Amino acid sequence: MKTFSVAPNADETSWFVKLEDVAPEEVYGAKDDAISAAEQMAKENTPSKVEILDKDDNVQEERRF
Numbered sequence: 001m002k003t004f005s006v007a008p009n010a011d012e013t014s015w016f017v018k019l020e021d022v023a024p025e026e027v028y029g030a031k032d033d034a035i036s037a038a039e040q041m042a043k044e045n046t047p048s049k050v051e052i053l054d055k056d057d058n059v060q061e062e063r064r065f
Helices: 031-044
Strands: 002-008 015-019 024-028 048-053 059-064
Touching: 002 031, 015 031, 024 031, 031 048
Parallel strands: 002 048
Antiparallel strands: 002 015, 015 024, 048 059
16 A cells, blocks of 8 residues: 655645655645645555645544545
């Protein structure tokens, strides 16, 4: 199962979408845009999950596809 993560930068001015917690796939200006993109990537690569992280890298929410 692939894991896509959505995480903010240090000051939460942009959001990163990463696959398997490696280099960012994409950078977004809004959290909702990053989540939507990560969900789309996960749907195209089922079975997958999206983890939404806070600024301390703690999982706030997990969605499975």
